[in-house]
Amino acid sequence: MIYTDEAVFIHVPKTGGMSVTSFLINALDIPVTVFAFARAEAHTRKQAETPFAAGKLRFVAGRRHAPCDVAARDVAAAGLAMPPLAFSVVREPVSLMVSYYKYMRTPKVWKQRGMKPDNLTGAPKLAMEEDFEGFLRKVDFYGMTDDQIADYYRPHGFARLDIVALEHLGSYLEHCFGHHRAFDIAELKQRNTSRGAGIEVEVTPEARAVIAAKYPRMAETHARALERPWAAG
Numbered sequence: 739m740i741y742t743d744e745a746v747f748i749h750v751p752k753t754g755g756m757s758v759t760s761f762l763i764n765a766l767d768i769p770v771t772v773f774a775f776a777r778a779e780a781h782t783r784k785q786a787e788t789p790f791a792a793g794k795l796r797f798v799a800g801r802r803h804a805p806c807d808v809a810a811r812d813v814a815a816a817g818l819a820m821p822p823l824a825f826s827v828v829r830e831p832v833s834l835m836v837s838y839y840k841y842m843r844t845p846k847v848w849k850q851r852g853m854k855p856d857n858l859t860g861a862p863k864l865a866m867e868e869d870f871e872g873f874l875r876k877v878d879f880y881g882m883t884d885d886q887i888a889d890y891y892r893p894h895g896f897a898r899l900d901i902v903a904l905e906h907l908g909s910y911l912e913h914c915f916g917h918h919r920a921f922d923i924a925e926l927k928q929r930n931t932s933r934g935a936g937i938e939v940e941v942t943p944e945a946r947a948v949i950a951a952k953y954p955r956m957a958e959t960h961a962r963a964l965e966r967p968w969a970a971g
Contacts, residue, residue, distance in 0.1 A: 739863045741771040741818055745914060748899075750890045751803050751880055751929050752837045753859035755827070760785045761796055761911070761926045767918045773800040773812060786851060788918075805886075810895020819922075825892050825900040825914070827907055828960045831953045832946060835891055836939045839865055839873050843937065871945040874952070891959050903963035 740747035742763055747762070749755035763770050764787050772782050776799035785869060786792035798816050806824065829837075841847055843867035843951065848858060856865060861877050866878065879887065893899035902910045914921050950957065 739773040739800070739804055739812065741773065741798075741813060741816075741821070742766060743819070743821055744768065744823075745821050746809060746813060748806055748809055748824055749803050750826055750828070750888055752841065753827040753829045753836055753904055755802075757927060758827075758911070760909070762915070763792045765787065765911075765918060765921045765925065766915060767920055769794045769796055771796040771798055771816070771818065773798045773804075773816075774802040775799065778802070787876075793902070802908040803880075805845065806892055806896060806899060807889065807894035814850075820896070823898040823900060824893070824896040825910070827902050827903055827904050828891065828956065828963050829904045830960050831949050831956050834906075834939060836870070836872060836941065839870055839939060840937065842877075844859030844871075855888075870939045871942055871948065873971055874945055874948040878952070884953045888955050889958070900962045901959060903960060903966070905964060906966065912913055922927075947960070 739749050740759055744761070747755070747758055749759070759772060759782075763772070763782075763785050769855070774782055774797070779797045779799070782797055783792065783795060786795050798812075800812050800816075804812060806964055807825075809824070810820070842861045845855075848854065848862055851860075851862065853859065853862060864876050886913070890902050891899070900910070908923050908926055911926065915921055916923075
């Protein structure tokens with residue numbers, strides 16, 4: 739999660755959140771507070787590219803990924819004033835699950851979870867053992883049901899929540915933060931650790947059917963958000 743006086747960014751896994759975090763740390767003229775696990779503080783601070791960005795960066799040990807109600811409580815617990823809005827990003831479910839599958843196959847994830855190639859468990863183990871369709875049938879996205887994912891898109895605790903399709907992320911950031919002097923949307927760089935999996939994923943009709951059955955609400959949320967091109971204001 740990212741907090742500023744202007745908006746809170748609700749970080750949904752695998753929806754460009756690390757790119758947004760790095761970008762906003764450097765693009766905004768105002769203090770930026772990053773909530774993440776304590777072990778991530780050094781990495782977070784390294785993302786500040788200028789002394790000015792480093793000086794206004796604040797770090798709070800907490801949850802990087804939190805649905806809206808939890809995020810609102812974390813903001814209050816940190817003694818921060820509630821900003822006028824929050825926003826979260828929604829990704830098309832098939833693209834999301836392909837990314838998740840690839841991510842679970844990367845050594846970086848195994849290391850973070852204290853695993854090695856010869857002792858994998860859970861989602862990483864299944865990602866290595868199963869093809870994409872088999873993985874989908876046995877694994878939920880970060881262990882969440884469709885209804886639990888929907889909590890990232892319910893405005894509990896916030897006066898306003900903007901739900902942004904990943905395809906419109908750049909234009910939305912410009913819509914919200916383009917008035918900052920340091921803002922340059924060309925500096926929004928895609929960071930995709932799933933690329934490290936080094937595989938091509940075949941998405942069969944059967945795999946699409948599994949995703950459609952598991953995540954109908956996410957698909958509906960994405961379809962609605964896709965109809966709102968924020969570049970048009």
